[in-house]
Amino acid sequence: MAKVKIIDVARAAGVSLGTVSNALNHPEKVRPETRRLIEETIRELGYTPNQSARMLAGGHNNMIGLVLPQLNHGFCLQIISGAQNEAQKHGYSLIFAVSGRDEDLEEQLLRHFMGTQLAGMLFQPIPRPAWTPRPNPTVPIVYLDAEGPDEGAFVTADNEAQGRLIAEHAASCGARRVAVIGCAHEGVLSRRVTGIRESLSTHPDIELEVLDAGEWDVSGDGFGLGQQLSRRDGAERPDFIIALSDVLATGAIAGIRAAGLSVPEDIRVAGCDGNPLAWSGAVSLTTCAPAGYEMGRKGVQLLVEMIEAEQEPQASHVRLGNRVQSPRTEDHPARRIETVRPFLLERASTRGAAATTSSAHRSPQVPETNLGAYL
Structure with missing residues (x-):
């Protein structure tokens, strides 16, 4: 079966190619009735946007990744719920994976998520004595329920x-x-x-x-x-x-x-x-009271700040490994910690x-x- 292309959606909906592109990437620029028509056509034809092509064309990936160590605790389910709800408020989608407390699988998942050019990542590491934040991540990353000694963004329970x-x-x-x-x-x-x-x-x-x-x-x-x-x-x-x-x-x-x-x-x-x-x-x-929901919510808030800071035009940049970052300022410090207080x-x-x-x-x-x- 031939793969449905964006031009096929435009023809079936009777609109221009640019209108379909705007409906997918800048929906605020398209009239609501036209968006509904395009969405119905996409569902009927089974069209799936090519995310890699969009990124190569300079598009913005609106997907956030989340890696968790397990799902046998209400804390982890709360993190997913809080992160999902907050991500939607900011126009992002959430995908998550579970390492099963396997350090090798955890590393594979991190490499995979960063290699798919996600907008950013949330990461709750497997508890271990010698844990440190990942050096030179290729996407913005916020660590949940963990705190490292050096620079990084962390959300922790007290x-x-x-x-x-x-x-x-x-x-x-x-x-x-x-x-x-x-x-x-x-x-x-x-x-x-x-x-x-x-x-x-x-x-x-x-x-x-x-x-x-x-x-x-x-x-x-x-x-x-x-x-x-x-x-x-x-x-x-x-x-x-x-x-x-x-x-x-x-x-x-x-x-x-x-x-x-x-x-x-x-x-x-x-x-x-x-x-x-x-x-x-x-x-x-x-x-x-359960802290996971607030941790997921605060994690996404902090991550969106980091994503938007990287998208801001800057006069100069700093190269860290294979990733170019904007200079650190008082508004965007190298180390951020958010704490979830209990009651x-x-x-x-x-x-x-x-x-x-x-x-x-x-x-x-x-x-x-x-x-x-x-x-």
């Missing part, structure tokens, strides 16, 4: 503030023995612990215990830790558990209930990371009566995330 917020809530609930569960030495989790310690340092009457155990995305680990803490003698048992992730928190609630205790009457439980995919437990969870979602797990279910006769189950319900 993980220390998340820890402080939950710890302050524990103190306001009258907690006297607080236990923190999760791999407290790892990345963003360690920063949440720093915030918790900082906040509770002003409450010397509150005992703080940090159990450096429990993978952040395994609710079964939370279940086991919840049971373990519940089985302690009353004088040693915590009255408030802060889980460093919501998945651990929902597991801990199930473990406490399996041990015969109640949430929040016997032990209050709170999460930290605002993950809606972990909110299907029997007791609604106190946690921080509290207070629910039944730390306040009010514990939830009841019609299936109380069944054995307690470890709650797992249900990705399909959110896709």
Whole structure:
């Protein structure tokens, strides 16, 4: 089957070639009724614009790429939603790919996206100790949930503030023995612990215990830790558990209930990371509000600023590797950081009566995330 060309669209719609080109590239220059006619003709003929040809002809690519490490966390789905909605407001489209936490695949995806001459990219790197921003990217790039030591554009969640917020809530609930569960030495989790310690340092009457155990995305680990803490003698048992992730928190609630205790009457439980995919437990969870949507939205805002700055005519330019950039100014600094601030979602797990279910006769189950319900 012969490929449909732009001239075929013009002939079928009874308009000039220039009018079709304007409808595709500068729709504001074409009357609405003419645009609708051309769009209907494009759909009927199955015409697909040649993006490479448009770029060679000096056209503007309105596509933004997004590379994520995974899709098994509500945070990543929120990033996509926030980025998509904000991109549309600015006249851009969004495409995304997932590395599956495979560093080799992550590198392949980055090379592919930059090689397709996208307008710009958002990139959430796989968490690793020695991560640094990519040197000399060929397109504007904004890093999400990461921060490098040198120049670059970054949007981050304030993980220390998340820890402080939950710890302050524990103190306001009258907690006297607080236990923190999760791999407290790892990345963003360690920063949440720093915030918790900082906040509770002003409450010397509150005992703080940090159990450096429990993978952040395994609710079964939370279940086991919840049971373990519940089985302690009353004088040693915590009255408030802060889980460093919501998945651990929902597991801990199930473990406490399996041990015969109640949430929040016997032990209050709170999460930290605002993950809606972990909110299907029997007791609604106190946690921080989800930060992913705002991170995606701010990421696109920052990226559009960078794209437009590169399109501005400048008297002189600076060459960085194989990419020519405009000189850095106070309006367009070499290092930009946007921070998403947290706020509290207070629910039944730390306040009010514990939830009841019609299936109380069944054995307690470890709650797992249900990705399909959110896709």
